[in-house]
Amino acid sequence: MMTTDTQPADWKRLGLDGLAFFGRISASISHELKNFLAIFNEQAGILEDMALFAEKGGELRIERLKTLAGNMQAQVKRADVVLGHMNAFAHSVDTPEADVDAAGVAALVLALSRRLAACKGVALTISEPGVSLPVRTSPFFLQNLLFLLLWRAVEGADASRSVRVSVAPGQSAVLVRFGGMTRAAVSAPADDRETGLLAMLGAELRRDPDGALILVLPEQPVASAWC
Amino acid sequence: MRVLLVDDEEELVSALAERLSFRGIEATWATSGQKALELASKVCFELAVLDVKMPGMGGIELKRKLVEICPGIKILFLTGHGSEDDFRRGSAESGREFYLVKPVAIEDLIKKMQEAAK
Numbered sequence: 001m002m003t004t005d006t007q008p009a010d011w012k013r014l015g016l017d018g019l020a021f022f023g024r025i026s027a028s029i030s031h032e033l034k035n036f037l038a039i040f041n042e043q044a045g046i047l048e049d050m051a052l053f054a055e056k057g058g059e060l061r062i063e064r065l066k067t068l069a070g071n072m073q074a075q076v077k078r079a080d081v082v083l084g085h086m087n088a089f090a091h092s093v094d095t096p097e098a099d100v101d102a103a104g105v106a107a108l109v110l111a112l113s114r115r116l117a118a119c120k121g122v123a124l125t126i127s128e129p130g131v132s133l134p135v136r137t138s139p140f141f142l143q144n145l146l147f148l149l150l151w152r153a154v155e156g157a158d159a160s161r162s163v164r165v166s167v168a169p170g171q172s173a174v175l176v177r178f179g180g181m182t183r184a185a186v187s188a189p190a191d192d193r194e195t196g197l198l199a200m201l202g203a204e205l206r207r208d209p210d211g212a213l214i215l216v217l218p219e220q221p222v223a224s225a226w227c
Numbered sequence: 228m229r230v231l232l233v234d235d236e237e238e239l240v241s242a243l244a245e246r247l248s249f250r251g252i253e254a255t256w257a258t259s260g261q262k263a264l265e266l267a268s269k270v271c272f273e274l275a276v277l278d279v280k281m282p283g284m285g286g287i288e289l290k291r292k293l294v295e296i297c298p299g300i301k302i303l304f305l306t307g308h309g310s311e312d313d314f315r316r317g318s319a320e321s322g323r324e325f326y327l328v329k330p331v332a333i334e335d336l337i338k339k340m341q342e343a344a345k
């Protein structure tokens with residue numbers, strides 16, 4: 001059985017909810033960056049401790065130094081990935097409409113949400129098509145809608161505690177499938193935030209018989225959507 | 228003083244344990260609430276330093292379970308920038324003065340540990 005959820009967009013609501021989404025993701029990123037700073041702080045502290053020890057005549061362990069240097073470089077790489085995601089997220093508000101790769105946007109939303117989901121005990125995986133799936137849309141509000149649906153999946157995750165997202169081409173559309181949810185979570189009606197964003201993006205929400213939510217994104221914006 | 232450090236970032240807890248050891252404080256560490264509870268079921272710790280937000284079991288839930296296993300255990304929370312609500316809940320559990328924000332200077336951490344252990 002297929003159902004759809006659309007209603008006219010409420011711009012004030014979309015704006016306020018969009019800000020709340022931006023804040024939630026930014027706060028999560030800042031939390032991750034704080035962790036990196038804390039790790040750098042302790043690793044630099046160990047170097048300082050080792051220097052103090054050596055000054056007092058203790059042996060300087062070269063292998064330990066090499067390990068610490070390697071660990072710090074690994075943390076820099078991790079932090080750089082998070083900052084790359086943050087940068088892409090921040091630039092999503094640069095323009096109200098753009099050509100984007102829907103699979104890339106979905107992957108970014110998953111990356112931004114992974115720690116939040118892990119705190120709920122849910123793992124996120126994505127199956128990407130391996131080719132670009134371009135859509136012309138509002139990059140920021142598409143992220144917002146993907147996050148809302150992903151969060152519905154996280155909060156309604158089934159016993160596997162693993163939400164699986166896949167992105168595939170459809171008929172003049174891109175299909176984003178959210179699996180790993182309970183039937184109740186799949187069949188729950190879209191809330192006001194979801195319906196507003198669906199209308200704005202000219203998108204549609206379907207439920208498939210296998211117990212998954214499918215977001216149908218048009219390749220081109222609907223004329224009345226936000227122009 | 229038997230100290231338990233819990234944070235999902237292994238590089239952080241292991242480094243903290245090493246630095247505390249350098250200062251004469253033996254600390255055991257775990258990277259999840261479940262592992263921390265397993266350790267606490269074998270050794271009753273006198274003090275625990277807990278991250279607030281961790282995958283699976285968060286620090287506040289872990290604190291309540293640790294207190295059941297080790298009555299009298301003292302708790303410090305060590306957290307990244309949480310929300311105002313996180314701060315209210317965390318400081319209500321630990322006392323405002325025992326809710327620390329990362330990164331923290333090792334001397335400040337030890338001072339708080341000593342205050343909490345009194």
